[in-house]
Amino acid sequence: MIASMRYLLPALLVLLLTAGSIQAQGSEITDDRGKIIRLMAPPQRIISLYGAMTEIVFALGAGDRVVGVTAHESWPPEVRTLPRVGTHLNPNLEIILSLRPDLVLQGSVARGGQRAVAELEARGIPVAVFNPQSVPQVLETIVRVGILVGKEDVARRLTTQMNQRLQRLEATLRGIRSRPRVFFEVSYPTLLAAGKRHLVDDLITRAGGENVIKAPRKFLRVDIELLLALDPDVYIVQRGPMNRRPGQISQRPYFSRLRAIRDGRVYIVDEFLFSRPGPRVIEALEELARILHPECFTENP
Amino acid sequence: MLHREPIKSQRPGNPPGKSRLVSLITGSLILLLAAAWISLLLGRYPASARDILAVLAGGQVTDPLLSDIVKIRLTRMALAGMVGATLALTGAVFQALLRNPLAEPFTLGVSTGAAFGATVSLYLGLSATTIYGLTLVPLSAMAGAGLSLALVLALSRGESGFLRPATLILAGMVVSSFLSALISLIKSLADETLSSIVFWLLGSFSNRGEGHLIFLLPYLLPALALALFWYRELDILALGDLEAQHLGVHVARVRFWLLISSCLAAAATVAISGVIGFVGLVIPHLIRLISGPGHRSLLPLSLLLGAGLMILADVLARIILPTGEELPVGVITSLLGGPFFAWLLYRRRREIEGW
Numbered sequence: 001m002i003a004s005m006r007y008l009l010p011a012l013l014v015l016l017l018t019a020g021s022i023q024a025q026g027s028e029i030t031d032d033r034g035k036i037i038r039l040m041a042p043p044q045r046i047i048s049l050y051g052a053m054t055e056i057v058f059a060l061g062a063g064d065r066v067v068g069v070t071a072h073e074s075w076p077p078e079v080r081t082l083p084r085v086g087t088h089l090n091p092n093l094e095i096i097l098s099l100r101p102d103l104v105l106q107g108s109v110a111r112g113g114q115r116a117v118a119e120l121e122a123r124g125i126p127v128a129v130f131n132p133q134s135v136p137q138v139l140e141t142i143v144r145v146g147i148l149v150g151k152e153d154v155a156r157r158l159t160t161q162m163n164q165r166l167q168r169l170e171a172t173l174r175g176i177r178s179r180p181r182v183f184f185e186v187s188y189p190t191l192l193a194a195g196k197r198h199l200v201d202d203l204i205t206r207a208g209g210e211n212v213i214k215a216p217r218k219f220l221r222v223d224i225e226l227l228l229a230l231d232p233d234v235y236i237v238q239r240g241p242m243n244r245r246p247g248q249i250s251q252r253p254y255f256s257r258l259r260a261i262r263d264g265r266v267y268i269v270d271e272f273l274f275s276r277p278g279p280r281v282i283e284a285l286e287e288l289a290r291i292l293h294p295e296c297f298t299e300n301p
Numbered sequence: 302m303l304h305r306e307p308i309k310s311q312r313p314g315n316p317p318g319k320s321r322l323v324s325l326i327t328g329s330l331i332l333l334l335a336a337a338w339i340s341l342l343l344g345r346y347p348a349s350a351r352d353i354l355a356v357l358a359g360g361q362v363t364d365p366l367l368s369d370i371v372k373i374r375l376t377r378m379a380l381a382g383m384v385g386a387t388l389a390l391t392g393a394v395f396q397a398l399l400r401n402p403l404a405e406p407f408t409l410g411v412s413t414g415a416a417f418g419a420t421v422s423l424y425l426g427l428s429a430t431t432i433y434g435l436t437l438v439p440l441s442a443m444a445g446a447g448l449s450l451a452l453v454l455a456l457s458r459g460e461s462g463f464l465r466p467a468t469l470i471l472a473g474m475v476v477s478s479f480l481s482a483l484i485s486l487i488k489s490l491a492d493e494t495l496s497s498i499v500f501w502l503l504g505s506f507s508n509r510g511e512g513h514l515i516f517l518l519p520y521l522l523p524a525l526a527l528a529l530f531w532y533r534e535l536d537i538l539a540l541g542d543l544e545a546q547h548l549g550v551h552v553a554r555v556r557f558w559l560l561i562s563s564c565l566a567a568a569a570t571v572a573i574s575g576v577i578g579f580v581g582l583v584i585p586h587l588i589r590l591i592s593g594p595g596h597r598s599l600l601p602l603s604l605l606l607g608a609g610l611m612i613l614a615d616v617l618a619r620i621i622l623p624t625g626e627e628l629p630v631g632v633i634t635s636l637l638g639g640p641f642f643a644w645l646l647y648r649r650r651r652e653i654e655g656w
Contacts (some may be wrong), residue, residue: 221507224373242496242497
């Protein structure tokens with residue numbers, strides 16, 4: 001009886017330890033659909049269906065494990081040679097399956113991409129969906145992706161650095177006396193503005209400004225009359241796939257009546273930097289802060 | 302040619318007498334003016350009726366922006382009015398020409414052609430180049446419409462050169478569905494520009510300038526002039542091609558020129574405001590219920606009421622949502638017109654069984 005106990009305890013301990021080590025090798029997170037994603041081992045074949053997710057995986061040093069990205073991705077430069085698996089909204093199921101992924105990452109999907117997600121999950125491929133709409137959510141997404149790909153330590157270091165830059169920026173902006181009212185142009189001539197649900201809204205607030213668009217939408221179609229009524233202090237234009245050639249902004253009809261144009265406060269920014277909830281979001285935030293509060297950056301350009 | 306004697310309609314509902322027609326037109330004019338005034342009065346920028354009247358009268362106002370606001374609203378209202386008038390008028394013409402109650406300005410596929418042209422230019426990012434406030438989008442839309450019209454005509458041209466309604470509609474459907482497929486193809490390739498294509502296709506008068514008005518005129522005026530010039534011929538065509546021919550109507554010529562001018566006018570509306578359905582189909586039927594099928598009353602009343610209703614729909618599209626966003630005006634026309642027309646149809650179904 002006593003003898004058997006002597007063997008049982010170590011045996012139990014060994015059992016517990018191995019169970020613990022299985023737990024340590026595997027990983028578990030909850031994605032933004034509220035779904036629990038559990039991996040038994042770090043994924044070796046990752047497919048990213050959303051540019052920001054690709055950037056995160058590469059920033060975490062797991063880029064060599066990415067085996068497929070969507071059609072128009074170009075950052076970081078290494079992705080240009082990777083196999084293409086369709087687009088963010090319309091991923092190609094067959095190509096994805098043929099690449100035998102053990103993890104698929106997807107950004108927020110409305111309608112189109114959801115079916116592909118369901119199809120992949122039905123075939124036992126884990127899919128994690130993230131939908132960060134603010135800087136803290138981006139940081140938190142980076143940590144969760146880090147846990148998933150077995151790079152939690154790198155993710156923690158990266159987000160700590162990003163947090164430090166965030167705090168430094170907050171300190172720099174502490175003395176601001178006014179919050180310029182900002183309009184963020186998503187596209188033209190179909191004039192679309194970034195609304196409350198757009199990541200840019202959080203960037204504007206954190207950079208010491210105020211988005212003039214209060215609608216709880218990602219994009220808002222805006223008429224020139226509304227723009228004149230809002231009369232923003234600063235007019236920001238994103239240039240990228242959604243807004244290929246914004247043209248000469250002051251030449252557009254009635255734009256010369258806008259305060260921002262008269263004051264010369266029109267800025268063109270990079271869509272890839274501003275509309276992507278990835279690791280470079282801090283760069284976008286710093287650039288925006290310089291635009292909105294140049295007075296805070298005079299000593300330290 | 303046609304002997305210019307009054308033709309008694311053989312359909313239910315005799316054409317209204319002169320005094321009835323005058324009072325109907327007066328009523329429609331009053332409605333149009335009321336719509337125009339409402340359209341000037343309402344918008345996102347705070348402006349009182351007194352201020353707007355002052356700007357219109359050329360007087361002084363404290364807010365220097367107000368004159369721009371009035372100009373923006375005037376342009377937008379004129380554009381909505383012209384598009385509504387064009388769609389309703391050409392709808393009446395198409396229903397007569399194709400002898401089909403379901404015909405509308407877009408039956409022959411020119412709207413899909415215009416939408417295709419616009420989609421291509423939005424996809425290629427040609428929308429920044431502007432010519433007198435016009436981007437390349439309407440120009441390429443017109444090119445697309447011209448192309449599809451040429452295709453439809455080539456397909457439906459018989460040996461005799463006669464354009465038969467059934468063949469025309471069939472050719473229109475073929476061209477239209479092919480071009481729809483091409484639009485879908487571009488949409489699926491254009492992940493990032495998708496939203497501007499979708500927004501454009503839904504139809505709107507937002508952010509349009511005087512350039513768009515000037516763009517529309519050379520297409521609208523010939524369509525209007527030809528339709529009014531041939532209003533008796535349109536009446537007679539309802540009897541059938543052979544009968545019309547016997548009565549002295551040069552069917553082939555009338556149909557060809559009315560078709561071309563109406564198609565181009567309808568295409569021009571698509572080119573500047575996107576696809577706005579329903580108005581062209583329903584307004585003429587609505588007026589037939591009020592004044593009978595005679596084109597002497599149908600055409601001018603379609604013009605006026607089409608304009609008035611489109612202006613009102615646009616007012617709703619731009620002010621109805623409290624969050625500042627605009628609704629596609631085509632959605633409003635269909636939401637307003639659908640149930641109303643269904644009710645009218647139900648109430649007066651016996652009188653329209655003539656179709």
